[in-house]
Every structure is written in C-alpha cells, then in structure tokens.
Amino acid sequence: MPTYYVASDIGGTFTDTVVIDAGGRVGRYKSSTVPDDPARGVLDTLELAAEERGVPLDRLLADVEVFAHGTTVATNAMLEGRHSTVGLIQTRGFGDTLGVMRGFKSTGLGEDEVKRFRTLVKQPPAVPRRLVAEVTERIDYAGRVVCPLDEADVRRAVAELRAAGAEVFAVSLLWSFANDAHERRIAEIVEEEVPGATVTLSSEFLPRIGEYERTLTTAVNASLRPMLKTSLDSFDRALTEAGLRSGPLLMQSGGGLATFAEVERRAAATVMSGPVGGVVASRFLGARGGYRNVVTTDMGGTSFDVGLVLDGRPVMSNTTLIGRDELALPSVAVRAIGAGAGSIASVRGGVLQVGPRSAGARPGPACYGRGGTLPTVADADLVLGYLNPQNFLGGRLVLDVEKARAAIDEHVARPTGLTVEQAAEGIKTIVDARMADLVRQVTVEQGYDPGDFALFAYGGAGPLHAFSYGAELGCPEIVVPITASVHSAFGIGCSDLTMVEELSKPMQTPPGTTDHAAALPPDELNATFDALADRARAHLVAAGAAADGIRVARSVEIRFRAQIHVLTVPFETDRITAADVDGMVERFVEIYEGRFGKGAAFLEGGVEITTFRVVVTSPVPKADVDTGALGSGGGEPGVRRVFCGGGWRDATVYRPEQLHDGMRIEGLAIVELRDTTVVIGPEQDAEVDGSGDIVIRNR
Known part of the structure; x- marks a missing residue:
C-alpha cells in the first residue's frame, strides 16, 4: 500500500x-x-x-x-472583524490598558494612508470599553498577594459582560505571570456562571511581561477561538x-x-500560518543548494510576502503584526503588501496605481472570464506576452486576452493617453518597484546587503516577476525552485510538530558587572528552562509524539537595563554553565551592534533577561523529498513576441520536457512549467540544476 x-x-x-x-x-x-x-x-x-x-x-x-x-x-x-465578542476582565484601575495602548498612529498602515496626516489616528481598541470589567484584586511583581480576589466582584463583572453582549471571556490581571492563582479562580467562577463558556487566561496562554501586549494578545486569541x-x-x-x-x-x-x-x-x-510555510521551504531547499542567506519572496494572487533566512535559520520576530495590531507572539518574520497577480490597477488624479485592492478568486482578473472587468497585474502579464493563455493552471483555465486588453484600455490606457501595451508595462513596472521596495525594507533597513543573499522567487506569479525586481535589488542569484507554485504548501509539508512555551521572569545584572553568571545563576536558568520544556513535552506526547524523539531549543529575550529594545539570544547547549552565560551576553552585544551600529552597546549599564522561551519539536514522519522532475532535454524551443523595454521582442520559449540538468538558458527567455511561468530577462542567463530549480544570474 x-x-x-x-x-x-x-x-x-x-x-x-x-x-x-x-x-x-x-x-x-x-x-x-x-x-x-x-x-x-x-x-x-x-x-x-x-x-x-x-x-x-x-x-x-x-x-x-x-x-x-x-x-x-x-x-x-481579524482583518475583516468577523470574530466573537470578547468580555475582558482586568485588575481594578487598569481597565483602560487597551484604550491607552502602545504604538504609533502609523502602525499597520500602508504608505498612502500614512501620508494622510489629517485622518491619521490610532486604531480602535481591540475590546470596546463597555466590554471591559474591572475586579478587585492585586498581585505584585514578586507574585505576592497584596489584595485578595473579591469573588462577588467577579460574579458581578461576568453578569455585566454577558448583558453587554460578551460571547467569550478573556482574563488579564496585573502580574499574573508571576502568580496565576487569581486568574485560575476567575476561570472557575466564569464556568459556574456561564457553563461551557470559552475562557482564555493570559497566565496560561501568554505568561510574559508587558501588560498591554499580553492583554491585547489574550483578548485577540479569545475572539478567534470559536471561529x-x-x-x-x-x-x-x-x-x-x-x-x-x-x-x-x-x-x-x-x-x-x-x-x-x-x-x-x-x-x-x-495568523501567519500560510506565508510562514514558504520561508520554511526556502530554508530547506536553500540548505540543499548551499544557500545560507536567502531572501524569500512570495508573489501570489493577493499579496507579496518577504522573509529572510540568515545563516541557515529563518529570521524570527518577537511579535506578529496583523492588521494594525502587534501581537506578543513569536513568529517567522514575514512582511507583506497588497501586490499580487490579482492586484487591481487604477488611475487616480492622473497617476497610475497598482493595489492593494485585489480581484481575489471571484471574480478574479478580467482575463479569467469569470465576470471581472477591472485590470490586474495578471491581465498586464498576459497582454505583454509573458503568459501563455493556453498554459494557465495546466491548461484547465484558458485566459482571455481580449478581455484583458479591454480592461486595461478602459481603465488605464485611455485615462493616461497610453497604448494598451504601454499601460500594461506601466502596471508591471509599478508592481515590480513596490515589491523591490519591500525587499529593501526587510534587508537594507535592517542592516543587510541584498547582494549577500540569494533571492528565492515563488508563488504563482513570483517566477514571472522576479527577473525584474531581483535584478533591481542586485541579488547575485535568483532561484526559482521547482516547487515555486506550491512552495508554501511544500514548506508546510517539510515542517515538524512544534510547541512553544515561554515565561517572563526578569533577571538583571548590576551596572558594571563583569561576572555575569554571578547575577544570572546557571542553576536558576536551567531550572526555569526545564520547567518550560517539561510542560511543552507533555503537550507533544499528548498529541502522539514519541517522547524519545523530542528536541528542545532554548532562548531568552534580553535587553540592556532601562532600554526597550529586546533581542532574542539562543542557548546552543542543553545544560547551561557559567561560560554559557558569559557567551550569551557576548552574543547579545554582537547582535545588538549588528542591528543598531558598532559601539551602540552599553554593557556597563547591565543587562536584563525578560523572558525565557523553549521550542520543542518532534519530527513528523516524512519521506526523503525528491523534487526533481526534469525531462529528456529533447525538442526545439519555441518563440513568442513579448513587449519588453518599450517594444516588441522575440523571447525563446521552453517547455518542461526540454529542461535537463546543467542546461543553460540565455535571456530573453520564458520557461513554461505546468503550474507557473519563469521569465529570464534580456540581460540575464539561467541554469537548471539537478533538482529542476532554475537559477537566474545577471550577466
């Protein structure tokens, strides 16, 4: 079988x-x-x-x-507001935490929205004030009970929230990560008053420092659970x-x-479930191809997502930005803009714009013939000759060139006084420039040189556009993996069963410290990590993982005392020694100066560990992956006219069966795979490797 x-x-x-x-x-x-x-x-x-x-x-x-x-x-x-109504319970005197919030008016907004200063305001709180109830209780930073929990007050709060329309409940009390007794008792009372209610406790879901971030993330989690x-x-x-x-x-x-x-x-x-898969796949295939540093670019039908693999590891973020809210959850760092094959082109005030609105799956671009009438990037690609109308979705959807031309003519060409081909190339140029700008934000603005990275291009439209935005960035190699059209799904298939547990437990070194292990005792670090690892292992074993196959990765979030910039530093050993603690501090300084500039570190002021984190993984059974699908290399390539650089040019067209290991392709050329189209620019050459990946290089 x-x-x-x-x-x-x-x-x-x-x-x-x-x-x-x-x-x-x-x-x-x-x-x-x-x-x-x-x-x-x-x-x-x-x-x-x-x-x-x-x-x-x-x-x-x-x-x-x-x-x-x-x-x-x-x-x-989250983006569409289709989630359950949350009733939030907080410590008395702190019910305005979400309203005060922490952040900037520009958080989560696009470039156009940021420029509208008159209408620039902070986002509405995740939970309206009428759905926030305060209860009498108080625990201090050391976990000591300062004021006992008033249970009658809790019952009153639950009744008020139900009357206000609460469907689910979130509980986020002050310093609950240091002592969760009051939150656990509130959960019991909610169950007594509203049997079967969904309750999310911050001390269980996110036991970490940062009152606003913890409360926001707990409330968002509660709102999403039923859906x-x-x-x-x-x-x-x-x-x-x-x-x-x-x-x-x-x-x-x-x-x-x-x-x-x-x-x-x-x-x-x-919330980043899909895009993360592409980064994981790029790390997997990058390791196979010898690429330690990779910038990942995923151009689908709706969005363009960018991530980084640095020294063989996906770059992680301590937070997850979704919409205008920044959740205190670690995630593979992925930035996205509304720039996909379905992005709609329009002319506003005489200026051509592309995205962020998308035609989506229904009705889709005009060329799909499903009722769409607005021009999109896919329509432009078809009009320019890059797409073969008979080769979309393996030939299961025949694209309509005339409908694409009509949409571009009506909505772009005539309003701007351009020909249909010029308008189509304008659409492509703008979307390529927007994508290149996002890659610069992820690389250059973070202190990285794109010239030190291979660029992986995937998604349904990425292989067609990468020759342009990749060349503009100066990446030495543009890699189109054979899995490009389903790359994120492939990355999901390459992943392992994973559980993350974390706990905020602030520990500081005094100013001027040179013996860091004296202030950060290895035994205490090991005990904290062991407790988190045991809890995470138990979850994986309950999910069916074999206990002897579980791996544990340990890291801390650390910052200079009295500063806000928190960075993640991993421990590479199972048992931490005094030398490991000193090495952790040295690594933190190295990462800090790499991010903020040489000499920016101020070790004399002391450091502070804020949060401990463990990531436990259990390998999911999988076969040794063979992505190769090369042909015999026989047959003559075809030729198709392509509008490129302001005029029509001949492009050599290759079919999958004509590709073979070591094959060199001189641009301008198009490779029509069964599920995507790869373009090699006029000033580029490409080589096909043994796995079927196409590597494009500038001449």
Missing part, C-alpha cells in the same frame, strides 16, 4: 497542495480557492492528485499518513467524509505544526 504525505495552503486566490509519496516524489496541484467553502478548494486539488495516480479520492486519502495544512481563517477574521474551531471542525469533517483517516495538523506562525485541538487553544498563533 502506498503512503502519502500531504500539505495544503489556502490562499486568497488559489489553493495549493503537495502530495509526497513514499519514494519522496513531489506532486504539485493548484485550484481556485472557494471563499465560502475553503475545504472544497483543497478537495479539488486532491481529486487532481487522485486522477493523476488513477485511484479514487477516498483511496488516496486512506493512504495518507500525514496531512498538514496552512490556513488564513484567523488572519481574515477557528468551527472552521477546523468543518475542514476535518469534510476530509474525514472524503476518506482521510489521520487527524490533520496545522501550521503555526512560529514555523511548526500542531494538532487542531492544540491550535484551537492558541488560535492567535496561526
């Missing part, structure tokens, strides 16, 4: 799936996303996989050993009814998989 490893990623426009068989061979499948029934899009891709293998869908699913999934449910719920559970239950039920026997796993923002039950408890940890 064959065994399959399956991973899917539901995007705003397309749903991607990879099916890896026991021999490691990777099958790639795409279908249109069905917004009202996301599981339908996944089943459509699985039916393609079953058809290719000549078996019924239920037979294919019965042979699936691992099914991993990336979802945008939590992300969309995520409903969606995951529906998804699980649809797959089970279709024949799946193994319980699906879900990708988390931090880069690992978790069971549906665990993810429902930590719903806010899934």
Whole structure:
C-alpha cells in the first residue's frame, strides 16, 4: 500500500497542495480557492492528485499518513472583524490598558494612508470599553498577594459582560505571570456562571511581561477561538467524509505544526500560518543548494510576502503584526503588501496605481472570464506576452486576452493617453518597484546587503516577476525552485510538530558587572528552562509524539537595563554553565551592534533577561523529498513576441520536457512549467540544476 504525505495552503486566490509519496516524489496541484467553502478548494486539488495516480479520492486519502495544512481563517477574521465578542476582565484601575495602548498612529498602515496626516489616528481598541470589567484584586511583581480576589466582584463583572453582549471571556490581571492563582479562580467562577463558556487566561496562554501586549494578545486569541474551531471542525469533517483517516495538523506562525485541538487553544498563533510555510521551504531547499542567506519572496494572487533566512535559520520576530495590531507572539518574520497577480490597477488624479485592492478568486482578473472587468497585474502579464493563455493552471483555465486588453484600455490606457501595451508595462513596472521596495525594507533597513543573499522567487506569479525586481535589488542569484507554485504548501509539508512555551521572569545584572553568571545563576536558568520544556513535552506526547524523539531549543529575550529594545539570544547547549552565560551576553552585544551600529552597546549599564522561551519539536514522519522532475532535454524551443523595454521582442520559449540538468538558458527567455511561468530577462542567463530549480544570474 502506498503512503502519502500531504500539505495544503489556502490562499486568497488559489489553493495549493503537495502530495509526497513514499519514494519522496513531489506532486504539485493548484485550484481556485472557494471563499465560502475553503475545504472544497483543497478537495479539488486532491481529486487532481487522485486522477493523476488513477485511484479514487477516498483511496488516496486512506493512504495518507500525514496531512498538514496552512490556513488564513484567523488572519481574515481579524482583518475583516468577523470574530466573537470578547468580555475582558482586568485588575481594578487598569481597565483602560487597551484604550491607552502602545504604538504609533502609523502602525499597520500602508504608505498612502500614512501620508494622510489629517485622518491619521490610532486604531480602535481591540475590546470596546463597555466590554471591559474591572475586579478587585492585586498581585505584585514578586507574585505576592497584596489584595485578595473579591469573588462577588467577579460574579458581578461576568453578569455585566454577558448583558453587554460578551460571547467569550478573556482574563488579564496585573502580574499574573508571576502568580496565576487569581486568574485560575476567575476561570472557575466564569464556568459556574456561564457553563461551557470559552475562557482564555493570559497566565496560561501568554505568561510574559508587558501588560498591554499580553492583554491585547489574550483578548485577540479569545475572539478567534470559536471561529477557528468551527472552521477546523468543518475542514476535518469534510476530509474525514472524503476518506482521510489521520487527524490533520496545522501550521503555526512560529514555523511548526500542531494538532487542531492544540491550535484551537492558541488560535492567535496561526495568523501567519500560510506565508510562514514558504520561508520554511526556502530554508530547506536553500540548505540543499548551499544557500545560507536567502531572501524569500512570495508573489501570489493577493499579496507579496518577504522573509529572510540568515545563516541557515529563518529570521524570527518577537511579535506578529496583523492588521494594525502587534501581537506578543513569536513568529517567522514575514512582511507583506497588497501586490499580487490579482492586484487591481487604477488611475487616480492622473497617476497610475497598482493595489492593494485585489480581484481575489471571484471574480478574479478580467482575463479569467469569470465576470471581472477591472485590470490586474495578471491581465498586464498576459497582454505583454509573458503568459501563455493556453498554459494557465495546466491548461484547465484558458485566459482571455481580449478581455484583458479591454480592461486595461478602459481603465488605464485611455485615462493616461497610453497604448494598451504601454499601460500594461506601466502596471508591471509599478508592481515590480513596490515589491523591490519591500525587499529593501526587510534587508537594507535592517542592516543587510541584498547582494549577500540569494533571492528565492515563488508563488504563482513570483517566477514571472522576479527577473525584474531581483535584478533591481542586485541579488547575485535568483532561484526559482521547482516547487515555486506550491512552495508554501511544500514548506508546510517539510515542517515538524512544534510547541512553544515561554515565561517572563526578569533577571538583571548590576551596572558594571563583569561576572555575569554571578547575577544570572546557571542553576536558576536551567531550572526555569526545564520547567518550560517539561510542560511543552507533555503537550507533544499528548498529541502522539514519541517522547524519545523530542528536541528542545532554548532562548531568552534580553535587553540592556532601562532600554526597550529586546533581542532574542539562543542557548546552543542543553545544560547551561557559567561560560554559557558569559557567551550569551557576548552574543547579545554582537547582535545588538549588528542591528543598531558598532559601539551602540552599553554593557556597563547591565543587562536584563525578560523572558525565557523553549521550542520543542518532534519530527513528523516524512519521506526523503525528491523534487526533481526534469525531462529528456529533447525538442526545439519555441518563440513568442513579448513587449519588453518599450517594444516588441522575440523571447525563446521552453517547455518542461526540454529542461535537463546543467542546461543553460540565455535571456530573453520564458520557461513554461505546468503550474507557473519563469521569465529570464534580456540581460540575464539561467541554469537548471539537478533538482529542476532554475537559477537566474545577471550577466
């Protein structure tokens, strides 16, 4: 009986799936996303996989050993305001925490919105003040009870919140991470007053310092839990009814998989579920190709996402930005803008703009022939000749060139006085420039030189546009992996079962300290890490992981005393010694000066550990991946006219069966893969490696 490893990623426009068989061979499948029934899009891709293998869908699913999934449910719920109403309980005197907030008026806004100074205001609080109740209690920074919990006050608060419309409850008390007794008792009282109510405790979900961030993240998590559970239950039920026997796993923002039950408890940890997969895949394939530093660029139908792999590791962020809220959850650092193949072009005040609005999956770009009438990037690519109208989605969707030309003519060409081709090239130029700018923000503005990175281009549209924005950035190599069109799904399939546990436990060194281990005792550090690791291991074992295969990674969040810039420093050893503590401080200074400039560190002022974190992983069974899918190299390439650089030019066109290991391609050229299109620019050459990846270099 064959065994399959399956991973899917539901995007705003397309749903991607990879099916890896026991021999490691990777099958790639795409279908249109069905917004009202996301599981339908996944089943459509699985039916393609079953058809290719000549078996019924239920037979294919019965042979699936691992099914991993990336979802945008939590992300969309936050951005669209479709989540449960939260009743928030806080310490008396601190009910305005979310209203005061911490941040800037520009947080989470696009360039155009930031420039509108007259209307620039902070976002509304995540929980309206009428849904925030204060209760009498107080615990100090050391975890000592200063004022006992008034249980009658709690019952009054719960009744008031229910009357105000609260559907779920969040509890975030002052210093609860130092002593969680009051929060746990409040949860018991809520259950007594509202049996079966969903309650999220900050001391359980996010026991870390930072009152505003902890409260915000706890409230957001509470609001997302019911919708995520409903969606995951529906998804699980649809797959089970279709024949799946193994319980699906879900990708988390931090880069690992978790069971549906665990993810429902930590719903806010899934808001970057899909984009993170592409970074994980790039790290995996980058290691195979010898690329230690990679800038990842994912251009799909709706957005353009950028991340970094530095020295073989995905760059992590201590926070997750979603919409205008910054959640205190670690995640693989991914920045995004509304620049995808479905981004709509418009003329405002005589100026051509592209995005952030997207045509989405329905109706989609005009060329899809599904009722869309507004011009998009995909329409421009088709008019310019880069896209073959007969080769979209493997030929399952024939693109309509005339509808694309008509949309561009009406909405862009005539308002600007340009020809249709000039307008189309203008659309492409603008979106490429916007994408290059985002890559600069992630690299140059963080102190990195793009010339030190290989650029991985993926997503349905990334391989077509990377020749342009990659060349502008000066990256020495642009790598289009063979998995490009389903790269995020492939990364999800390469991930392991993961659990993160953290705890804020501030520890400081006095000013002028040279013996750091005296102020930060190794035994105390080890004991804190051990307690967190034991709790995380228990969660993984409960999820079915083998105890002897679990790996533990330890790190701390550390800053200079009296400063706000917190950086993450890992410990590379299982048992921490005095020498390891000194090495941690040295590494912190190195990272700090790399970020803020040589000489910026002030070690004489002392350092402070704020938070301890452990990441435990258990390898998910998977085959040795073989992404290679090269042809025999026979046959003559074709030629197609492409509008490039202001005029029509001949481009050499290659089909997948003509590619072979070591093959060199001189630009201007187009490679039409079954599921994506790769363009090599006129001043570039490319080489095909043994895995089928195409590496583009400037001449």
